[in-house]
Amino acid sequence: MQVAEKPFEFSTVANLTRIGNFSAGTLADLLNGLEHCSDASIFHHTFQTLGSHHFLTEGFSNDFAQWVLVDANRDALAEQLAALDIRDYTSIAALRDDLCRVVRDYIAQHPEFAQQETLERFYFCESLQVTLPFGVQARTLDEFHDGVGRLSHAAFHFHFIASRLRLQLRTNDFSHWLANSLGLKVLADYINRIDIYTNTLDSARDKVLRLIEREKRKHEPGASS
Amino acid sequence: MSPVPVASRTPLTDYAAVIGEGEIEELRTLAKPLAGRTFEMVNSTAVGGGVAEMLNRLVPLAEELGLNIRWEVMTGGEDFFEVTKAFHNALHGEPYHPDPKHFEVYRAYTEQNLKRIPLDAEFIEIHDPQPAGMINSRRAGKGHWIWRCHIDLSHPNRVVWDFLEPYVARYNGALFSSPEFARQLPIPQYLVYPSIDPLAEKNKDLDPAFIADVLARYQIDPLRPILTQISRFDRLKDPVGVIRAYRIVRRYFDCQLVLAGGSASDDPEGAVVLREVKAAADNDPDIKVLELPAWAPLEVNALQRASTIVIQKSLREGFGLTVSEALWKKKPVVASAVGGIPTQVIHKHTGLLAHSVEGTAYQIRFLLSHPEIAARLGEQGHQHVKENFLITQNLKNYLTLFLMLSQRAAD
Numbered sequence: 001m002q003v004a005e006k007p008f009e010f011s012t013v014a015n016l017t018r019i020g021n022f023s024a025g026t027l028a029d030l031l032n033g034l035e036h037c038s039d040a041s042i043f044h045h046t047f048q049t050l051g052s053h054h055f056l057t058e059g060f061s062n063d064f065a066q067w068v069l070v071d072a073n074r075d076a077l078a079e080q081l082a083a084l085d086i087r088d089y090t091s092i093a094a095l096r097d098d099l100c101r102v103v104r105d106y107i108a109q110h111p112e113f114a115q116q117e118t119l120e121r122f123y124f125c126e127s128l129q130v131t132l133p134f135g136v137q138a139r140t141l142d143e144f145h146d147g148v149g150r151l152s153h154a155a156f157h158f159h160f161i162a163s164r165l166r167l168q169l170r171t172n173d174f175s176h177w178l179a180n181s182l183g184l185k186v187l188a189d190y191i192n193r194i195d196i197y198t199n200t201l202d203s204a205r206d207k208v209l210r211l212i213e214r215e216k217r218k219h220e221p222g223a224s225s
Numbered sequence: 226m227s228p229v230p231v232a233s234r235t236p237l238t239d240y241a242a243v244i245g246e247g248e249i250e251e252l253r254t255l256a257k258p259l260a261g262r263t264f265e266m267v268n269s270t271a272v273g274g275g276v277a278e279m280l281n282r283l284v285p286l287a288e289e290l291g292l293n294i295r296w297e298v299m300t301g302g303e304d305f306f307e308v309t310k311a312f313h314n315a316l317h318g319e320p321y322h323p324d325p326k327h328f329e330v331y332r333a334y335t336e337q338n339l340k341r342i343p344l345d346a347e348f349i350e351i352h353d354p355q356p357a358g359m360i361n362s363r364r365a366g367k368g369h370w371i372w373r374c375h376i377d378l379s380h381p382n383r384v385v386w387d388f389l390e391p392y393v394a395r396y397n398g399a400l401f402s403s404p405e406f407a408r409q410l411p412i413p414q415y416l417v418y419p420s421i422d423p424l425a426e427k428n429k430d431l432d433p434a435f436i437a438d439v440l441a442r443y444q445i446d447p448l449r450p451i452l453t454q455i456s457r458f459d460r461l462k463d464p465v466g467v468i469r470a471y472r473i474v475r476r477y478f479d480c481q482l483v484l485a486g487g488s489a490s491d492d493p494e495g496a497v498v499l500r501e502v503k504a505a506a507d508n509d510p511d512i513k514v515l516e517l518p519a520w521a522p523l524e525v526n527a528l529q530r531a532s533t534i535v536i537q538k539s540l541r542e543g544f545g546l547t548v549s550e551a552l553w554k555k556k557p558v559v560a561s562a563v564g565g566i567p568t569q570v571i572h573k574h575t576g577l578l579a580h581s582v583e584g585t586a587y588q589i590r591f592l593l594s595h596p597e598i599a600a601r602l603g604e605q606g607h608q609h610v611k612e613n614f615l616i617t618q619n620l621k622n623y624l625t626l627f628l629m630l631s632q633r634a635a636d
Contacts, residue, residue: 012254014625017416019407055608056574068583070572120562123404125416130628146571152251153612177583 004181007137008173010147013129013158015048020124027072028114030064031103033124037094040126045129046086046095047165048127051157054201061197062086064099071118077106086161088195090168100167131158141219145212148174153201160204161196174208187215228295229271234285235424240617243423248617252290253626262290265346269309271298274421275546276352276375283292283614287623298341299356305334307615309355312389315382316354317541323384324501330447331388335359344368348627356566357392373400375419377543377564378408395483397630403565404546414428415626418568419544420619421553421610427522428553439527443483443513450480450593453532455525455547456539457486458498463538464563466582467497468505470538473586475511478593485515485528530554538585542566546548552576552606557599559588569614575606 020041022033027183034042044221045063053060060066061082069078080102089095134155138144159173167176175188194207217223241249266284279298301309315321326561334364335358344362351359363370368582372393378386386408390627393399394410400417401407407414420526421428440447452471456462464484471482484502487495504541506512517524529535535551535558542564549569551558558576560566570576577588608624612618 012251014251014255014621014628016622016629018624019401019404019414019416023404052612053571053574053609055605055612056571060571060574066571070578120567121405123407128625128629130255130625130632132258134250134254150247150250152245152247155247155251224612
């Protein structure tokens with residue numbers, strides 16, 4: 001079994017939600033908020049909310065889409081906002097641009113809905129994050145498997161979902177390390193293709209673990225490659 | 226003076242079966258840098274009420290994680306609690322007739338308690354408006370002071386809020402249960418949801434025989450659909466509106482309604498509402514109006530578990546933790562879109578929201594007609610509570626906040 005020179009360092013993560021300064025009672029307000037809120041706010045309502053609502057594997061994508069659907073009652077706009085896939089973004093700026101573009105285009109096409117009051121207001125919040133070393137590291141696939149199995153939901157989300165913003169690559173911490181430190185590019189690719197919208201964090205983790213187990217079996221004595 | 230002794234201790238490891246070993250390990254990791262450091266919680270009652278209930282559970286868990294935590298309760302005469310009750314109602318938006326004596330009483334008891342309670346911990350959390358003035362004892366640059374507001378401040382009475390705001394503005398931060406309750410303040414405001422304890426008597430798993438016993442005791446038929454609202458007899462919980470919704474549903478389904486709340490004997494307004502509810506029930510044998518003893522957690526638990534659908538048709542609500550209690554038991558919930566309820570009931574994902582009597586009735590009928598959807602909402606509701614509204618998450622929020630404050634001070 002290969003031993004990585006650079007170990008994978010597992011982290012512990014905790015988020016606290018700070019209440020922001022913007023709120024929206026119309027689609028025009030939403031656009032204004034999207035344009036001016038902090039990066040931490042865009043992160044909170046997209047990346048972070050996917051983690052805290054990971055158990056919803058049908059029809060929930062981000063807070064903006066959910067609010068537009070339920071409180072603004074604008075299905076078509078909600079659908080477009082929900083269709084933005086956070087895996088396509090390696091920066092908050094790009095994600096913000098697309099969110100603004102979708103809402104701006106909709107308002108341009110339907111100016112009559114821009115000032116229509118919604119049922120409930122949307123409150124922009126921010127995620128503040130504390131990360132600490134978990135005290136667990138992996139140099140082999142065995143150790144990596146054990147470490148992934150011990151992670152909390154927040155830590156799994158940190159390494160598997162939010163990581164692309166840190167790496168600024170369309171991948172995740174796990175795949176990045178497996179490809180670059182253990183040279184397991186095929187396994188890394190399989191893991192990166194797990195759909196985070198149709199899986200819960202638990203089922204995504206189970207898939208990661210199963211893929212690692214399959215890889216381990218390939219390296220067992222007598223296994224055909 | 227001695228800190229409040231906690232009523233019960235449930236070891237942290239017992240929660241592993243509920244939330245998983247990884248989450249417990251994470252709590253231990255987060256607590257490590259805070260071990261041995263001093264924390265103080267101050268509120269205005271040791272028993273009764275949601276805050277005392279939460280602290281009773283939270284303090285021992287924090288102790289087990291190695292935090293040097295103390296819980297203090299401020300004291301006051303009847304005059305103080307009359308004033309703070311008036312403040313409480315006024316902050317909820319009810320009419321208030323300003324009386325300068327009220328402010329004098331508040332200041333006097335604050336000073337009296339400051340002489341009695343040592344506020345020398347590194348992290349001090351003051352709960353609700355009653356002890357908010359204790360910030361007066363803060364010495365410049367000493368300690369991290371947090372004010373946690375458990376009430377709905379979305380429409381506060383201006384006079385009372387103007388009196389309290391200068392105190393609140395001197396804290397390092399404020400915690401609210403909903404972004405809607407936050408105010409314009411010069412300090413950071415954070416969102417921390419209230420929580421339920423999955424291992425408490427009100428939420429733990431029950432023997433089916435006990436549930437059957439409770440149903441038999443109250444003459445509720447387990448074979449027909451049971452609609453339940455658990456809440457005190459208060460107009461803001463709209464129990465009469467629930468009866469009206471039930472009557473619409475009855476045209477289509479042979480169901481029963483249970484309205485269960487605490488005894489109204491010591492609450493003059495509650496007694497009036499209870500009479501209104503009984504009048505509206507009009508001796509319908511399928512409407513059970515139950516006055517439970519002040520603290521009957523096992524009965525409440527059993528009634529929620531036996532329910533087909535749980536209703537929370539409040540007209541106004543702080544957070545409405547009875548919703549999380551029902552969701553934890555995998556019950557489909559139909560509730561009003563007010564206060565903290567939409568945070569718990571994500572429409573069509575973890576329950577159904579309604580805005581009227583007719584809407585409530587419609588959603589109930591829909592769920593009675595589609596039990597498979599009701600089951601899915603209940604299951605997803607359970608997961609939502611597990612992820613966001615359990616006491617272990619509350620503890621994690623506190624650890625995160627304390628770590629942040631401490632890191633900020635070090636920078």
